[in-house]
Amino acid sequence: MTDTFKNWRGMSNSGCRRMKRSLFIDQSSVHFMSDEEQQKLKDFLLLDQYLNAKNSEIEEFNKHLSNQSRYNKRRLTNIGTFRAYVEFYLRQHKGIAQNQTIIVRQLQPTSQGLPLEIYAFTNTIAWVSYEAIQSDIFDHLIAILPEFGLRVYQAPSGHDLQRLTAEIHPS
Numbered sequence: 001m002t003d004t005f006k007n008w009r010g011m012s013n014s015g016c017r018r019m020k021r022s023l024f025i026d027q028s029s030v031h032f033m034s035d036e037e038q039q040k041l042k043d044f045l046l047l048d049q050y051l052n053a054k055n056s057e058i059e060e061f062n063k064h065l066s067n068q069s070r071y072n073k074r075r076l077t078n079i080g081t082f083r084a085y086v087e088f089y090l091r092q093h094k095g096i097a098q099n100q101t102i103i104v105r106q107l108q109p110t111s112q113g114l115p116l117e118i119y120a121f122t123n124t125i126a127w128v129s130y131e132a133i134q135s136d137i138f139d140h141l142i143a144i145l146p147e148f149g150l151r152v153y154q155a156p157s158g159h160d161l162q163r164l165t166a167e168i169h170p171s
Helices: 009-014 035-041 048-065 078-092 127-148 158-168
Strands: 017-025 103-106 114-122
Touching: 017 127, 035 048, 035 127, 048 078, 078 103, 078 114, 078 127, 114 127
Parallel strands: none
Antiparallel strands: 017 114, 103 114
8 A cells, every 4th residue: 555544533433523723923912911901801701710810829929029020920911811711712612522622822932923722622523514613713713812902913915015105105
């Protein structure tokens, strides 16, 4: 046999299909969150408990650093909060197999941004349904990203360069 083949038996037996995809974040949009930003995100049902627990954890850690500069203390970041949101979102999504591994993690930064990898399993192996679930999830994540003060990384396009040129050299 000279041809390669893919063994789909594990996927067929489990009834799940792996989703492993990254969302590339513009690293210049990552920052420590202000109290106002945190308060706004408490309106998200998926984040209220997380924010309370994380702030308590940070407060406990910083307790002995009260006379230190804020640079020496732990603080909540928008990327860490978004990562938690994505995990909570996946854990309540009806298209994700809840009995399988769900991981949301940062990979090593690249020149294309900070990859936020989503590793989960859909509860179907049907290709069209799998793609619809994955697209639905990423549609939501890309649309909600600005609420966290984050941006998706995107290389400059012709439109961006035209706009920049127009700003530098107005007609």
